[in-house]
Amino acid sequence: MKKVICPDCHEPVEIKEKDPKVGEIIECENCGAEIEITSLEPLSVSLIEEEK
Numbered sequence: 001m002k003k004v005i006c007p008d009c010h011e012p013v014e015i016k017e018k019d020p021k022v023g024e025i026i027e028c029e030n031c032g033a034e035i036e037i038t039s040l041e042p043l044s045v046s047l048i049e050e051e052k
């Protein structure tokens, strides 16, 4: 299982998708942030800012 580092809380987040794709949204289980996969090789993500 692939892991990324949450850009918000810097905790590792597991990617549950077997075949993650660019643009896939995952949720950090630690802080609840939504994270978008922006690249697969190398794997990188960006935080989706929520309007509050």
Ligand SMILES: [Zn+2]
Pocket (backbone or CB within 6 Å): 006, 007, 008, 009, 010, 011, 028, 029, 030, 031, 032, 033
């Ligand atoms: Zn987080």
